[in-house]
Amino acid sequence: MIQTPKNIAIIGSGLVGSLLAIYLKKLGHQITVYDRRPDIRNVQFSGRSINLAMSDRGWTALREVGIEEEVKRIAIPLDKRAIHLAGKPEYYQKYGKEGEAIWSISRGVLNRKMIDLAEAEGAKFHFEEKVWDVNLPEGKIYTGATEKGAWKEYDYDIVFGCDGAFSRVRHKMQRRSRFNYHQEFIDVGYKELTIPANEDGTHKLDMHSFHIWPRGKFMFIAMPNMDGSFTCTLFLPFEGEVSFEKLNTKDEAKKFFNTYFPDVTPVIEDLTTDFFKNPTSALVTIKCYPWTYWDKVALVGDSAHAIVPFYGQGMNAGFEDIFALKEIIGRFGDDWEEIFKAYQLERKPNADAIAELSYRNFVEMSSMTADPMFILQKKIEKRFAKKYPEKWIPAYSRVTFSNQPYAEALANGNAQEEIMKEIMKIPNIEEIWDTDAVDRKILALLK
């Protein structure tokens, strides 16, 4: 499919911006990508930085433009969680069925690869060129060294805002009347740490697991990199009894790790140095509407719907926006007004759904250990799903290992949760949980 060529600007050369460049180039457009930062391919980084989990939706979007296999070569499949409970041996929990996995991939490594691929398609990149203003009805963008200095004006047919959670393009839309906007930070912050490779380059923990140390109100996770290291993240409340605000000295940080994560503390690299050198970052959910302005401007990815990272779906949701956009273009051809209308109508409920699922999942992930009834419920669900795989697909699988719209996955998940609430009310559920009586009750409730 080829559209009538348009002169298109994409603001932001991140994962979503560069994948969109590839898609639009293949549709016949002239593409210029602007980024305020330097070219990530020339910036020194360890290759570890923040890790992503690519799952089915992401792969579907990459496959569509023929780059799935190339990206799989820089990713590590994780087919299970490795759960490290305090004072107990680690145990494994399969993510899904045989062959189902999420893929650990470094944001930096992937971003470099995507820009290479977009350039190979013929997209032009302007790095270190800061967009300060957008004329929405005319598709003009204004760039310059500083906000108050001299600006250059560029004229485009269409402008895409792929400039992330703190999008400048959205910022401009936000000042219009009837633009709904929500940004909500959670009380939990995060900090990156590292577990280095063994001397022979192998991984210090199982390399095909997503490692998690759940501790109720906080947790520590580790995801493998190709170089043998693990990128780790501590999620911890900003304030309160056990919190970032209580960890102000190297001794306090060391004591905290020795108390809650004694098994992993010895292998974390430069723990107390990194703890104070690396920033404590905040986590935000951003919702807005509309996402588009006439046939001129559209937001894609985090700029339209930033979410908290607890479902590992941020990048996947952004890539799915692009996949959906192409399908919609197939329906409407060159009518960009209709394309943008359909795009926002179709994607908005799905973005809201994955925002909700991601928000809820922090509670699920960090309390995996705490509540025996919660663990029992998961066991019952798992048993039933195995026996009746066509009747019970866990919410996690719907989100991660399918392309079912997020809004449907959320609705199905809620319905299943209601059923499980009824099941957990059975007085002697602890004794009879693995009997046919429970199966029959679930089957009845499913009707």
Place this chain on the structure above:
Amino acid sequence: MIQTPKNIAIIGSGLVGSLLAIYLKKLGHQITVYDRRPDIRNVQFSGRSINLAMSDRGWTALREVGIEEEVKRIAIPLDKRAIHLAGKPEYYQKYGKEGEAIWSISRGVLNRKMIDLAEAEGAKFHFEEKVWDVNLPEGKIYTGATEKGAWKEYDYDIVFGCDGAFSRVRHKMQRRSRFNYHQEFIDVGYKELTIPANEDGTHKLDMHSFHIWPRGKFMFIAMPNMDGSFTCTLFLPFEGEVSFEKLNTKDEAKKFFNTYFPDVTPVIEDLTTDFFKNPTSALVTIKCYPWTYWDKVALVGDSAHAIVPFYGQGMNAGFEDIFALKEIIGRFGDDWEEIFKAYQLERKPNADAIAELSYRNFVEMSSMTADPMFILQKKIEKRFAKKYPEKWIPAYSRVTFSNQPYAEALANGNAQEEIMKEIMKIPNIEEIWDTDAVDRKILALLK
């Protein structure tokens, strides 16, 4: 009470900004008020413009600084609603008990008076000076003719943002991490119209009533002015079957008014001219947090909590912020960090509550006519409240004729609503609604 004098800037010379200037001046501070607009006292306006309803909270705040009586002289008490149902004679509904009233007052007239009073206290006003940026930790503000032009820098001990729903001061706070922000427009817009005075200067409708023409999904209201005119507002969905988007010609507008408001249409001044000359405006709820930055910057009024106008509490809530701030200053003396902490902690839940109540009230106001069960419920409540006035204060009275914190008024109102839900489930409620059996059931549920 006198505090250690501070050099304080107030951004915004609206109602909240000028009342805050009076309060702070009386506490001993040096006050400069900035406004991007010209001095409203030199601007020609009809004296009608948007009308406000001052109720108990507003009067309490004015009384504290001795200006209640002066302001009452430019306001008209309304002790009842005059309800104009389609094809039926108008009927009256008392707002509260004997002597309880809301007061209709012109925003422009009141604002001029408040600036006069603030100047008389010694506050300085800088009109047509636009604040473009604020240095939050240092209390510096930057003003200039244009955003990109040369700026003047001023240094203050404290900066108050009283610059309304689209506050520039909040805009600056919004770009910080962990600042929660929500703006949500409703699908209903509004347009101002006018009913002029009779030739002898008297009012064409009862002057001590809040006039309302409820029509389900839309409504028309009229509030009296001192000059004999009424300021009217049409609230109507932007889109849909009956909506602003369907009224594009003078004929369409005329037909719409003749169909839905035939009794009042003949007396509206220049109806079809004004309908297209006056803007169709949007209505927004804005929530944010925090409201303050250290001991340097605080938001007061709409800048912190803009609400939809259906409870008539926007100005009252802003004035109550100031009254509460003074009470808190009484507790903490010169410790502005503690003052600001306590101020936002105390006011935030109340602001959220009045936002919720205001949002809900549109449904209540515009459907007053539609649902006979709703009308019956209101009759039962009224009957019970009259019989047991100490046991049942209607939510409207708690909000309008008391200084009970909004959050409590909302909680009490919700509890009463739950009770009424039970009452309305009584199978033959239509027959027995005015019997002792119903009273006894309510009394039992109140336990």
